Amino acid sequence: MVHFVGAGPGAVDLITIRGQKLIAEADVIIYAGSLVNPKLLDYAKEGAQIYDSAKLTLEEVIAIMKEAEEQGFDVVRLHTGDPSIYGAIREQMDELDKLGIAYDVTPGVSSFCGAAAALEIEYTLPGITQSVIISRMEGRTKVPEKESVENLASIGATMVFFLSAGDIKGLKEKLLNAGRDPKTLCAVVYKATWDDEKKFICTLDDLPDMASEHGINKTALIIVGDALSQAGYEKSRLYAADFDTEFRKAKENP
Template sequence: MIHFVGAGPGAVDLITVRGKKLIEEADVIIYAGSLVNPELLKYAGKDTEIYDSAKLTLDQVLGLMKAADDEKKNVVRLHTGDPSIYGAIREQMDYLDGEGIPYDTTPGVSSFCGAAAALNMEYTLPGISQSVIITRMEGRTPVPERESVEALSAHGATMVFFLSAGDIGRLVEKLISSGRHKDTPCALVYKATWDDEMKFVCTLDTLEKTALDYGINKTALIIVGETVAQTGYEKSRLYAPDFSTGYRKGQES
């Protein structure tokens, strides 16, 4: 059995109870060493085979899975954050489907949630933004044209950029050219929830300088939008005295 497990954003105690249990029971662990906190491997048994996929090709990872399955071993494929976001899991699952190898997925806390926690921030503030766009800027690998920074920015929603800290200057140019004002609130969160986490609230025109000043060019999330300021929002109607729900009858004024 292959278990795809979300390792969480970084802090060891933010892995799920289920994920921790699967690590403890694994015969083989293949972990994304460039991003997963290695402290999580302390939960593994003393005889567990451990492989760092940062040093492997896809074919090598799949080969390890197949060999372990042939020997009836339990495998944990440990991905950073939640496997469903930039986890490249579909290509692994397609191979397993083709080989008739069973697998399941254990979700994890994504780093975009860890970043919000670091900032004590709510992404969806009534009257400001009720949507969150999780995306990345094109780099060595492209994105569909309909999902360009400019196209998505036009919605005015809160934006969370993964995998884009290496070229913040170009990201800023794209956002401003799409209509975002240079004073748009932004946040830069480096290694959210890790011991060496850094977090900064700035504006679009100071975002690049902030990153340069602190040497941040990878392993960071960039949050753009008015919600970063956490001001000027409307209170939720759900808790208003005159708002009825299936659990509470609203009071007439």
């Protein structure tokens, strides 16, 4: 069987208990070497076969899985963060379906959650923003026109950009073209939760210069939006003393 496992954002102890257990039991581990913390491989049992998928094609990855299946081995396919976000797992699942190989998915902590923790922010602040848009700049992988940066940015929600640190200047231009204020707060979090994590907050106008100054051009998330100010929000009604819930009656004189 093949287990797709989310490795978490970087810190070794942010993998799930289930994910750690699957790594420890796996006969074969295929991990995204360019992104996954290699220290997670310390959980592997002695004699486990370990492959770095950064050096492999899709066909080569599937061939390893097929051979493992024929030998009765369990495989862990270790993806960074949560495999459902830019994990390219659907194409692997489709190939496994053709081969009749069973698989399952273990979710992981996404790096956009790790970035929020690093910045000590809440993405969804009542009265400020209640939506988070996860997207990316267009590169060799195309982005549907309806999901262009300009179209998504016009909504005004908090935005988190993956895979976009290589063209921060272009991202700035697209956000400005969408009507975002040059003084909009932005954050760059490099390798969230890793030992060498870096984090910076600036305005949209200063974003490219700030990233250039600190040598950030990959392995970073870019957060854009009013949620970064963490000010001017409304308190949650759920915990208000005068608010009835299924579990608590409102207080008459709070």
